């Protein structure tokens with residue numbers, strides 16, 4: 001077996017770089033050193049940790065162009081989106097640089113005059129992170145920033161498809177003055193490194209973003225040592241357009257939600273439910289806008305939709321479209337590919353399907369591709385039933401200008417993130433995460449640092 005991983009450019013199939021796989025013995029050493037470094041890092045005062053995080057963020061922002069190019073080369077996403085992701089990644093560090101200073105404890109009124117009760121927050125210890133290829137910068141920083149802010153040490157294993165962005169982020173952290181053993185990376189395959197992390201008694205927390213089956217496995221394997229876990233997993237977002245919605249605006253937001261990163265985003269609209277009275281007008285406008293999207297290599301500035309990550313991703317998308325068509329869906333636009341299996345690149349053209357029904361795979365599974373399945377509903381209650389009919393509960397969207405309808409959806413949709421007239425809800429200052437099989441825990445906002453701290457309660461007695 002090779003001791004390197006080839007990082008391919010998904011737009012051309014060419015090898016961008018080969019990275020060394022970290023041997024298991026070196027991962028064990030990294031874990032020991034990370035645990036050892038915890039003893040000193042957790043004692044560094046919060047203002048100093050905050051200053052180091054700010055310096056890290058400044059270095060990332062100053063290197064936006066290089067990081068964006070590396071990200072586009074290894075992930076295929078358009079350069080404009082990669083630049084956006086660098087800013088988004090830095091915004092988590094900025095936010096948690098401030099939150100570091102606000103990890104307040106509290107005092108509790110005691111039940112007797114002779115006692116005092118004090119509650120403090122302490123970092124959980126060494127954190128091991130496993131991240132996905134679709135957001136190689138932001139999925140790392142929204143774990144690393146709260147962990148470091150809280151006083152934890154951190155080891156990340158990036159996705160094997162996209163290690164380069166993460167490796168550079170870690171180098172920049174060191175250049176910013178964050179000690180080398182406080183933030184480390186290791187490279188390799190998840191199925192090899194996952195058990196090393198979960199078996200180690202020194203790793204006190206696993207934080208993972210990726211698919212639901214891998215999240216379940218990591219959670220199960222973390223039970224033996226009772227680790228803290230945060231799981232940001234798959235989604236299957238419904239997007240509901242009611243008959244009173246502003247159709248132009250809803251179409252624009254569907255495009256923003258669906259085609260970001262060629263549809264390979266966990267909160268992408270995966271099912272679009274349109275009120276039957278406006279379905280024709282909506283699908284005509286949507287299809288005409290989708291036709292204008294430019295598919296191409298992400299390094300070309302005018303590209304809107306880049307390649308999908310690999311053959312496996314392409315095959316899943318193609319299978320879902322074929323299944324839908326075989327069961328009666330109509331292709332309004334798309335269902336075309338530019339691909340070269342020998343070279344290893346796969347472009348899926350934006351596709352719109354109508355007459356999509358609940359029994360089709362695309363209505364049951366996450367697509368992770370630039371495909372919009374359209375279905376209709378008559379009553380809001382019916383839209384909620386269709387939307388909630390999934391084991392996933394990450395994001396859901398609804399477009400309505402009626403406040404009663406909006407509140408109805410807010411109260412009845414079982415999803416952790418809701419966009420009301422908003423197709424792009426992600427922000428470092430807001431809690432991101434899912435219900436049901438989309439995960440456990442939240443990243444971003446004040447909630448995003450809580451998974452990195454333990455609560456300690458001190459009861460002082462014998463006071464005269």
Ligand SMILES: NC(=O)c1ccc[n+]([C@@H]2O[C@H](COP(=O)([O-])OP(=O)(O)OC[C@H]3O[C@@H](n4cnc5c(N)ncnc54)[C@H](O)[C@@H]3O)[C@@H](O)[C@H]2O)c1
Nearest residue numbers: 131132158159190191194209210211214232233234235266
């Ligand atoms: N909820 C969120 O915030 C969020 C964000 C981004 C992506 N995602 C989800 O991630 C998925 C896409 O990423 P993917 O296909 O690369 O997911 P994946 O689960 O296959 O891989 C993600 C990471 O897990 C590692 N991994 C794979 N098998 C492993 C194992 N047995 N043990 C330990 N680690 C293992 C991979 O090496 C990679 O680093 C989608 O389902 C998407 O919705 C969720």
Ligand SMILES: N[C@@H](CC=O)C(=O)O
Nearest residue numbers: 134135265266267426
């Ligand atoms: N794109 C998400 C992450 C999941 O893919 C985000 O908006 O943070």
